[in-house]
Structure formats: C-alpha cells, structure tokens
C-alpha cells in the first residue's frame with residue numbers, strides 16, 4: 131500500500147511545480163497587493179483566493195477538454211539561447227501564455243468567466259516561469275528525462291526542482307511564504323516588456339542546474355543544502371513579480 135501511494139505521489143508531480151511552491155508564491159504576492167487590487171481580484175475569482183487559484187492550471191491537466199493549454203506550462207530552449215533567439219512553439223509556451231492572459235485581462239470585451247479562467251492561469255504561469263526547469267531543453271523534456279536518485283529513490287531533475295526539495299523542507303505553503311528572505315527591493319512597477327527579461331533571467335538558473343547534475347546522480351542532503359536557498363529566492367522573486375503584475379492590472 132505504501133509503495134502504491136509513493137508511486138501515485140510521484141506520478142502526480144510530473145510536470146507540476148508542486149502545489150506548495152505555487153501556493154507559497156501566490157501567498158507572497160498576496161502580502162503586497164493593494165486594497166483595490168485585492169477587491170477586484172476577489173470579485174473576479176468570486177471569493178476564491180489567489181493561493182487556491184494558483185494550482186488550477188495543473189488541476190485541469192487531466193481533463194482532455196483543456197489539452198490546448200498543455201504547452202503553456204513551459205518553454206523548451208537550448209541552454210545557450212535567449213528567448214529572442216528561439217522559434218516559439220506553435221502550441222504556445224509559458225511566455226506566450228502569460229502575454230495571452232494579459233491581453234485578455236486588459237481587454238474590455240471578455241466575459242466574467244473568461245476573466246476568472248485566465249486570471250487563474252496567469253497566477254499559475256508566473257509560478258511555472260520561476261521554476262527554472264520549466265525553461266529546460268526539449269531533448270530531456272525540461273529535465274524530466276534526466277533520471278536521478280533523490281535520497282536513493284527514483285526521481286528526475288525536473289521533479290527535484292518542482293517538488294522534491296520543497297517537500298523535503300517540510301513546511302506548509304504559508305510557513306514557507308513567511309520564512310523567505312527579506313526582499314532586497316520591492317518590484318512595484320510592472321511593464322509588459324518585463325516578461326521576456328524574466329524568461330531570460332530564469333533561464334540562466336536553468337543553465338547552472340544542468341551543469342551541476344548528471345543522469346544517475348544520487349542527490350540528497352548536500353544538493354538540498356546548496357540549492358534550496360535558490361528555490362526560496364525564486365519563490366520570493368516570483369511572488370513579488372506576481373504582486374506587481376496584479377497591481378498593474380487591477381489597482
């Protein structure tokens with residue numbers, strides 16, 4: 131029974147930044163929203179919080195009616211490329227997705243249910259963008275095919291960054307959000323052009339992560355110790371950026 135549960139947990143975490151990461155990032159954003167933005171978001175989401183909304187885009191993955199959004203969770207890029215050098219996928223990617231959500235949320239001619247749907251996606255994709263293995267190489271599916279051991283158990287590099295380190299830290303999303311470093315600066319302003327800079331910046335983390343790990347490595351305490359501070363920094367960074375973006379849209 132225990133093995134089955136472990137297997138199921140492993141399967142469910144495929145291609146998701148684990149729910150704790152998404153929720154902690156949204157919780158950070160909620161600390162920095164203006165009163166106006168809070169009120170408007172509350173109306174659009176009909177009382178649902180941005181924390182629970184943050185995992186919606188992963189929740190609908192198992193429903194084939196939403197297959198067209200599958201590629202919106204990641205970008206495949208070679209390690210020496212910037213986003214401007216790539217040929218964007220026709221099926222979309224997380225950069226295209228964020229811009230599409232922004233277009234819709236800035237438009238006056240969308241229904242309430244469309245607004246709610248794309249706001250939930252946007253909250254999620256800012257999270258995915260700040261997990262560097264969501265901007266990985268195509269040939270190994272963003273590290274999903276870089277097979278490693280995590281404390282002796284079968285895992286992969288994508289999953290280590292999605293959920294293994296965060297789960298290993300063993301804090302709830304709200305504890306994690308409260309125990310991040312103090313921000314050096316608050317990102318208050320947001321401009322549409324910022325998003326491409328975020329992609330290229332996070333991709334520089336991706337490069338280092340690949341450099342550090344080879345297939346078959348057994349990762350554990352030392353890897354967690356060296357890399358978890360980066361996970362925390364990225365959750366903080368993503369949370370501040372999400373707040374700036376939501377304040378830009380709704381303040």
Ligand SMILES: [Zn+2]
Pocket residue numbers: 145146147187188203254258
């Ligand atoms: Zn996702």
